[in-house]
Amino acid sequence: MTIFELLQLMLPDGTDAFEPIRSADSAAPWINQIGCACPTWPPDLFAVTGRIIEESGCYTLASPDRGFNSSIRGIVNDASINAHVCFLNALAAIVQAWSDDPLVPPEPVTDLWDELVGSHGHKCVSSIEADPEAAGCVLRLFAIADEACRGMGWGDSQDKPLSTSFSHMVLMRMGGWAEIGLHLPFSLCSMVSPRVAVVLPKSITASVGCTVRSLSHYLALLPPSHVVRTSWTLPAGRYLEEGQNELSDPYDFRLLLIPFPFHVSGESFVLNTPRAELGKKHFWPAYFGLEQQWLDSSSGPLDGARLGKEFVRPLIDQARKQTGKMPHGIVLPECALNREIAQDLVRELSDSGIEFVITGVLHEQDGKTYNQACTFVIDQDQEDAAPFVQNKHHRWRLNRTQADSYALDFDGSHANDKWWEDIDVSQRTLPFFGLRKEMSFVTLICEDLARSDPAMSVVRAVGPNLVVALLMDGPQLAVRWPGQYATVLADDPGSAVLTLTCAGMVDRSNWQQSRPIRSIGLWRDAVGKTQEIGLPENASGVVLTLQSKQKHQSTLDLRSDNELSRQLVLRTIIPVFLDAVPEWV
């Protein structure tokens, strides 16, 4: 495929995102003579140049030429450094000009675009890596598009704005201004359909490796929406009180972890489909189901309002007393609740001051079972909040060793040694959330943390500050599998990873241990800290205080983010005790 063919494929409806706000009789003066004008919306330019870079592999040429040869070993080449400083200054000037005059890309951009289409358009994308001129052209356009989207997807200060006017337009779009057609919340693009490519805001630039992911600060290029359906949500957050200029602790972040359920009976695991022979040593596998018996109490089925009033609200109160501050969010493990209880719980907490709730749920619909993560963003002034729901992407395959370690014996056939989780894993979605000050997170469910799949590539591309993994697993020890896979994401892209499992499964697993460790969670961050999160005897929850700190990042082509990135570090872990724990807990 040639570059021109790729452009036609990605931009079938033209390149002018501002056409809807021009009067009908206003001709577009920037249409070039080649028949394919430069995209007027920077995320569109980012998408098409990013696709060329990714498919050609020419990101390998992005590092600036150091002018090195063996005769100058050990000596800084001033000419190369000066040349790069000139490149950065010119880039900043171009981006400023485009931001100040947003309807028409500035001449240096249209010149580069005309070169791309006119001089290199007939070339095969696969040949670009071996063509330094073409590669240089597309890499420069990509860098301009990325810088023109500084701050996109986030809020900004009107007094000291850091973002470009394009980023402010996206913020206005979130505020209801619909004059420009954007594919929000699924993509920041206008003329490039999500069916072809998706562009989302980015939090962390991978600082290791050599990929297209290491080449941008502000935008992430993702696969088409049919591969995995992603979205970006930026809640409005708290309105400031009268007379208050800014949030008192914008970069602190407190999470109340509730490792519910605290008891999981062996009867909660049931054999849904026994193993059947298909041929010689070839079997239709067995499937197990989960019955949430912890949601039944001696006085009847548990409901969300009761869970909130009798257990979660007292925990919030205790958390506030023991830490001196209100937690911002609550996290519950995989399969802790069902959808109805989760919704009722959030409704009960609507005036509690909690900003968001993340919980694992088991959901039955149309005869199918879904293992889901629900994220609720709560506005105190509204009575209700709709959850963002994502299905687990991979089934758990329970083997005999694991079953024995949890003292599970639900299959009468002792010849069988593995069982698949009986859930539907279709319709992959992956919602990303921007919360508070430049802090983003995504949730993964158990196996999804460990599997290498398109969703994991998306996580690496966006680089959320925090990855929350909801588990139904044994003790969260650094040496066990969650610790190993958390390390992978902490390394690339550099996200902090928090795993949380339920106390009930930790205790079942610990029955076999002579020195049990009641670790219900694990923290791993990009600075190398790994922290097991213990639940002391009689504690009902744990409050983590996280802090987001400024971080300087650089792209492969040595562009600085001027410390706009943030990274999360774990400051304190405080267990929360209740004076009286409800009998049903």
Next chain:
Amino acid sequence: MKTYFSFQIGNRGLLKEELGLADRVNSSLRASAIKHGVELKPGVMVEKVVRNHNGKTVLRVSGEGKEPVDVPLPVA
């Protein structure tokens, strides 16, 4: 079960301290249009203080004579 609603993305609203950015966007668009001899459709970027269906006052922006749009939530 009550009807779900949400304030995400299209319903997000703006913070008070963000409303000044609407003026910035409007100014830069209009200046750009004048520079290039292009006419903008009238009423781009009008600030609105609206009351949503739950009775909460939210700060939003839209084109003149148009209602701010609600972007549908991602399908569960």
